[in-house]
Ligand SMILES: Nc1ncnc2c1ncn2[C@@H]1O[C@H](COP(=O)(O)OP(=O)(O)O)[C@@H](O)[C@H]1O
């Protein structure tokens with residue numbers, strides 16, 4: 677479903693702070709594969725997702741989505757097929773519009789503007805049904821503005837919006853990192869449920885090592901712009917956080933700088 681071939685990206689080329697953020701990254705995802713990504717700060721995780729979604733132009737390599745070479749497609753064109761949720765709960769929704777209006781915008785994604793009907797009763801029922809899934813009571817607040825919601829509620833809603841039209845690829849960039857632990861857990865469970873039910877091809881960056889092993893079918897570790905570990909199947913199902921850290925430190929020669937990764 678997704679193929680990243682020899683992808684390189686350098687920021688600030690020729691300047692004093694030139695930074696090779698991605699160094700010939702190769703990554704191939706089967707349909708329905710759910711990959712978690714971990715790595716220290718500055719490893720290139722977000723840059724990888726940003727290059728896949730077209731936020732950044734790449735220097736070298738190719739991005740192929742569902743057999744289409746999208747390397748030179750602008751972000752807006754790729755976004756029709758890519759759902760995204762970021763760390764910041766304020767980013768994914770329009771605060772001054774109602775829950776229902778936000779969902780309607782997400783639901784219209786990919787449909788030509790001229791053919792977009794107004795919101796129908798049927799759409800409204802679908803939104804209600806999807807909101808019930810969240811188990812946050814939002815189905816009874818569809819006419820309230822999103823600005824009234826808590827961060828966790830907004831992230832849950834953003835996740836629904838990113839998947840209400842089935843994307844070919846779902847990209848999650850630490851989407852629970854800004855939430856308190858209880859609601860973060862809830863949004864993670866919801867992520868698992870939605871990805872599973874829709875068999876979505878998913879890349880999820882997380883700072884939480886435990887979650888990186890609990891969710892998904894495959895885990896990759898990034899370090900200094902490269903994928904240094906990639907495991908699935910039995911190797912993954914028997915992996916523990918302790919061994920993960922051990923292996924990371926052995927392969928990278930670095931000590932995990934990121935205390936919050938261990939705490940999560
Ligand atoms: N827009 C940008 N301009 C300049 N440097 C950037 C930009 N985005 C990321 N970088 C640099 O690229 C490296 C990788 O960053 P990033 O992908 O955000 O890391 P991660 O998400 O793994 O923490 C870092 O050194 C970061 O400072």
Ligand SMILES: [Mg+2]
Nearest residue numbers: 721722723849
């Ligand atoms: Mg990041």
